[in-house]
Amino acid sequence: MATKYVYFFGGGSAEGKADMKLLLGGKGANLAEMTNAGLPVPPGFTITTEACDHYYRNNQQWPAGLAEEITATITHLEEVNRKRFGDPVDPLLVSVRSGAAVSMPGMMDTVLNLGINDEVVQALIQKSNNPRWAWDCYRRFIDMFGDVVMGVDHEHFEEAIHAVKEAAGVKNDNELTAEQLHDVVNRYKAIYRQHTGRMFPTDPREQMDLAVNAVFGSWNSDRAIKYRQINKISGLAGTAVNICTMAFGNLGETSGTGVCFTRDPSTGENVFYGEYLINAQGEDVVAGIRTPEPISALANQMPAVYAQLCEIRQKMEQHYADMQDMEFTVEDGVLYILQTRSGKRTGVASVQIAVDMVGEGLIDEATAVSRVAPDQLAQLLLARFDEGDLKAAQKAGRMLGHGLAAGPGAAVGRAVFTADEAEAWVARGEKVILVRIETSPEDVGGMYAAEGILTSRGGLTSHAAVVARQWGKCCVAGSSDIVIDYSSKSFTNGKVTVREGDLVAVNGWSGDYFAGDIKVVPSPVVRGILEGDDAAKSDPLFQVYAKLDSWIEANRKLGVRTNADSPVDAQRARCFGAEGIGLCRTEHMFFEGERIISVRKMILADDLAGREAALAELLPMQRGDFEGIFEAMAGLPVTVRLLDPPLHEFVPHEVENQAEMAREMGISPEAVKAKVDSLHEFNPMLGHRGCRLGVTYPEIYDMQVRAIMEAACNCQLKGIDARPEIMIPLVGFKGELDFLEQRTRQICTAVQAEKGVQVEYLVGTMIEVPRAALVADEIAEAAEFFSFGTNDLTQMGLGFSRDDAGKFIPAYLDGKIFEDDPFVTLDRKGIGKLVKMGIDLGRATRDKLKVGICGEHGGDPATVEFCHQVGMNYVSCSPFRVPVARLAAAQASIKFDNPEAAEKGKEMGG
């Protein structure tokens, strides 16, 4: 049987259904589902993603039979609509839209009003008795078709209509007469011909075929690729094409179009939310050119339509068990639902909705946990402005204006006016606020780079707003209080002019924005967790967070520890739910206060006695450090990594600093320089560090082990349950570990005997050299635990120096050589294979081997899932990532133990 590439919907039934998303795309599956559910969907059909895949795999050729299938389906569509393509009396017009399995708002090109030609426009005039509307449809169609399908720059059409408006002495498009619009159509056709070298196609079927190809082509446009990269979307065959009977929102004052959310996508509140424009088409709302009305206003303007919408809202939430984002059009008083999909939402909204829906019985707790993306949870930990500082700024008259609070958060940065500038400033270490009249998909790079976004046009569903919320960026949108001038790189509110580089503070919670700096304070959730005061704890946000948190804990299996080097960090992470320290680095301790002098004495010493004398000075300080950390983590394991960096990191490289060190040490600057030079390394990453220092200067590790064990004994004597896990870094050969493990145990035994107290402790190693993973069976003979140091394992396994790879990683992401930056998300296929091999070999030797990860990947949700899958005992990450890692761990458990809840938790595409 030939593959079916075309699926019809309309007339009360559809060939597709909701679970055919991969084949029909989110939009197509939804249109089918909505049709089957009896919703007022304009009839149409969907060309499958398989057709798109075939197109790319076969040198941009359609599969055999597709053209015929479309012909047959068009005939059916004409029958259902009782209209025909190109009909001189009652012509059928359609929209052509893309729709992949995963939602990519604003990224894919759309063509509306397809089917118009010089004959059809006359039929429309006849039928509607509205020549202005008919010519406007035609000129819009030529514009979109020319731009999207044939690559004629939209600017050319804009110039033409601008010229006509100027000649007519009018300002807005809708002030043009039918004749003037007819003139515009003629000019557009001339532009089309000039830039394409061909006549504008008059055959609706030819129009459609070209549009379908354009949709296929848009799948691999640069901006679509970039969006997929940023959003980590992969594994899809392509986009489907949805061909849908046009419904016109611009037939006059009884028509309109809008977008609505079944709940507030910003706060998650269970209220009907959205906006609409009378006498407009859908893209007018999304593009933010006119500022729309709130949906509640529709209750007065079109009460029947509003009531029908409200009913659909309830139906949709029951049906999908998720917050929906719907596009609708009212054509001459008749409501059509053009599409519905799971609504993008802020992190706050995501948690609020998930928790509320459990309360409402719509979903269960595991589904709620699966529904909150870990990075959305991170948004709950977003900053706000300090109240006092904010008031002071207001009092001082520093407020510049007010707009829509489109993305919560508080951000301060230097004003920049293009996406490219934003990326460039950030690349040189600045924080920026991207200020734009409106944003477009071309701006996503700069938007991503910016701390916050400020626009002077567009609503809560404008491009800027949708994208910002998804990323948890602070955003104020559509603020008409200011005039932005790109040419002078400035904006003004009439009194104050802000130029490129000036500090701007944007309050994404309120919509206000200010000149100058305002102090930023953490979220109430963070305050509730860290400070525990009642005010913060009674904050509703803290309370929904706490509820979700309890469900996370009920589902989580993988342990979560933190990377912390100080009692303060340890305490903080413990508040966030860390179950121990997975990585306590000891090198930072070497820099504090006067210690660096002792460290440098040790480095300068020519013999063992000299090094031991200097180390003796360090011992009590290190012991004190560990006592504080053990106390903060009482009852929980603390993995202490022995000294890791090369010694040259502890000596100065600048002449003046060397002179100062020489004075401190009482030796000549030449002697200091000679020592520093002798420590120089060509590739410090692969040099004399980690356990290699331990092997060549065992006295350093001896001191550290003694400090750890004395601290643990002292704690034990004070009744504090200290649980040290001593970790030897950079092991590649069993002999290294054997040598150092034996010394470690000897010292630990001696110290316990001296102190007369027993301490439970472990000795283990980091697995960060590829060889260690390859011979993990041997290494596990001497190691009681493994902690995968995936930063170094990635650097060595990929041969990428993190400090240098910035020169080629962007090109690798652009060229799709890899999908994720391997320093952000663990490279499963390569490094992950090493990790899995290391665990399996290690446990073959020692079946109770404790295994964790302490690279920065430990806070990355995709990596956390991997760690769960390969059977690690815990991940370890920075204190503020602990809640994120815990959620990711719970989601991984649910994904593998309760796949149905996980599937329900995933957002529906559209």
Place this chain on the structure above:
Amino acid sequence: MATKYVYFFGGGSAEGKADMKLLLGGKGANLAEMTNAGLPVPPGFTITTEACDHYYRNNQQWPAGLAEEITATITHLEEVNRKRFGDPVDPLLVSVRSGAAVSMPGMMDTVLNLGINDEVVQALIQKSNNPRWAWDCYRRFIDMFGDVVMGVDHEHFEEAIHAVKEAAGVKNDNELTAEQLHDVVNRYKAIYRQHTGRMFPTDPREQMDLAVNAVFGSWNSDRAIKYRQINKISGLAGTAVNICTMAFGNLGETSGTGVCFTRDPSTGENVFYGEYLINAQGEDVVAGIRTPEPISALANQMPAVYAQLCEIRQKMEQHYADMQDMEFTVEDGVLYILQTRSGKRTGVASVQIAVDMVGEGLIDEATAVSRVAPDQLAQLLLARFDEGDLKAAQKAGRMLGHGLAAGPGAAVGRAVFTADEAEAWVARGEKVILVRIETSPEDVGGMYAAEGILTSRGGLTSHAAVVARQWGKCCVAGSSDIVIDYSSKSFTNGKVTVREGDLVAVNGWSGDYFAGDIKVVPSPVVRGILEGDDAAKSDPLFQVYAKLDSWIEANRKLGVRTNADSPVDAQRARCFGAEGIGLCRTEHMFFEGERIISVRKMILADDLAGREAALAELLPMQRGDFEGIFEAMAGLPVTVRLLDPPLHEFVPHEVENQAEMAREMGISPEAVKAKVDSLHEFNPMLGHRGCRLGVTYPEIYDMQVRAIMEAACNCQLKGIDARPEIMIPLVGFKGELDFLEQRTRQICTAVQAEKGVQVEYLVGTMIEVPRAALVADEIAEAAEFFSFGTNDLTQMGLGFSRDDAGKFIPAYLDGKIFEDDPFVTLDRKGIGKLVKMGIDLGRATRDKLKVGICGEHGGDPATVEFCHQVGMNYVSCSPFRVPVARLAAAQASIKFDNPEAAEKGKEMGG
């Protein structure tokens, strides 16, 4: 049944035999074998290596039953000898010697004359009627026992005898009277007591037990460990202990002792070779204190003994089918063979003997191939002095003296006088000649580091000579023409004084040595191979080499290619038998002549057009390079690696050079500096290089691919069979290779079309990033061949920067963390696992995948064996290592296909 730890030999039969080498050590097995063969071996017994192993595994305790077994065996020994330990009339004296399964000459401690005490010495006086001899035995025994068993420094005993000699007014030990020697014995006993705090033990059994422990202890002495490291000996349980009835070579003028080889160990000539001393013990010969007589002189001095020795010589060669090294003693006219073992020999001798023995029907060709160690073959390629220059030096009176030609070769270096200095000078890049009165095992480090060795004392079997030959070092030994003064760091021949740092030229072929420099020329084998002139080809050495070479070829399966970047190197390697180029680096070509200017223009260019213009200048030059190489390798594959090093290697880092570059480029020095700074990398090893350059600047590889393919087409048009294999370096991700492979093929196709000629070519990749080995199944989809770049694979897989690891690798070798320097011999367990994984995964995708190795490991025999084992198609190494690699490849084939010949090929221990 209890383990048997003691094996008796003597009285015509033995409990052990030759194939019990692992248990009895080489010496013990040989003594048993010799006894069984009816040779005149002094009776005795061997304590097994298992006893030694037990000793080390059990806190230095003997196994249960060992003491009783020894007691019983002593009783048997006393019966066979008809002498008893400690007997006041006819006492038994024994020697105690170590003996591991592999020969380690001079490394293990020996105690002679064990069994003497104050009563026994009287019995010896009575029995021998030679009180001088008896007291001399006693004092030697106390010296050795004190030194070897109890750790009393030999110097103390030397001082004591020196004082007695001085008081007596005599120069040599043998001038002392019995009374004076009695005095020496008393002084020795006092020294012993002073340094050990105990009386000298009088019970022979107590003496023996302590000596056995000392032998066990010597197994792990620093020098034994160092010897095993240098000689790559591992996997042995320990040493056996051989207790043997003493035969005295110092009972007067009818006694003597000597060492003989069944063939000349220096040239391999089939002549009886050796030397002896009348009225001496064995260690007098080995230590080189007296210069001995050549063995031929024995025919006159002791004709019967000489005849018996000659008979034994024949018997031994027939028996062992190898050249033997025998120690003998004549006690009052009676010959005893103390030991025999495969004789150490020079590379020249090794090849000569192997070839001769095939001619004599003693061994087959495969055995001959297996018998020549690859590094010995390398000695055949050793340098000689230029004849003219040598004659000029002689004419100019620069000859300083003459000694024994103890190790062939020609070496020039700066004179140094201690092993430590030798190591220190070499560490800072100097070549040295180590000048010593005599050498000892403590000197091996410096001997290894030196270009050549010159001693003023000792014979052809002295420590210096034996060790130098084994390593293929140039050595002149026992030259009494000079006086060496350690305190002033100089030596003089009475006319000329050579001081530390002065140049010395040593001719290890003739025994002459000179002041100043002499031009060094390659061996006749190398001349025969490379120049092919009849004089060189008629050299006997060339002829035996050629014979062995034909047998190598008959047995070899693994291909051998060379690493060569120029037509000259390629041609050379081809002469040595290379079957293609495994690695042609292109970066060296970038530095030649004016090219670097174009390269720098390319680097400085800000845009693609600028880079392309500079590359266009390079294209014809690169094309010319490749044409020359293809011509030299006509008909053989040439693997060309595209540009690998980071761009900063092509720009100057010194201010003055940057200024020069600025002038050449016509830009400011600041601009040059800014570019150089922007190219700086923290870890260049892991930076922007290899295919990462290809991905970011594809135009560079495009030019190189075009140059390769244009050159290949041009050759083809000239009738030269060019076979390019284009290699993309540093691939870690399939996407990298996909991108570059596609471009490569497009260009190759285009060039062939332009030139109208077909060229067979391959596109492949280096596997040098660990990830590439892990995902080799994917990589093989796009690669037609893999070449393992084990230098980088080792650096990344072990996390060792070769430029920096010198700071800890020596400590790792000392601490036995690894046995071999992983940059010399491939780390099989770790990196080898990655290599095997890479091959297996790659061939799972593409079963005909061509696989080779092009790291420097390709010339290391142990690594070559590994490459054969894992099924590589070829190894590639530097031109001069090609013969070595070919031999190693043949040996690997024989080892796995013909294990019997391989086993026979292995040297017998002793």
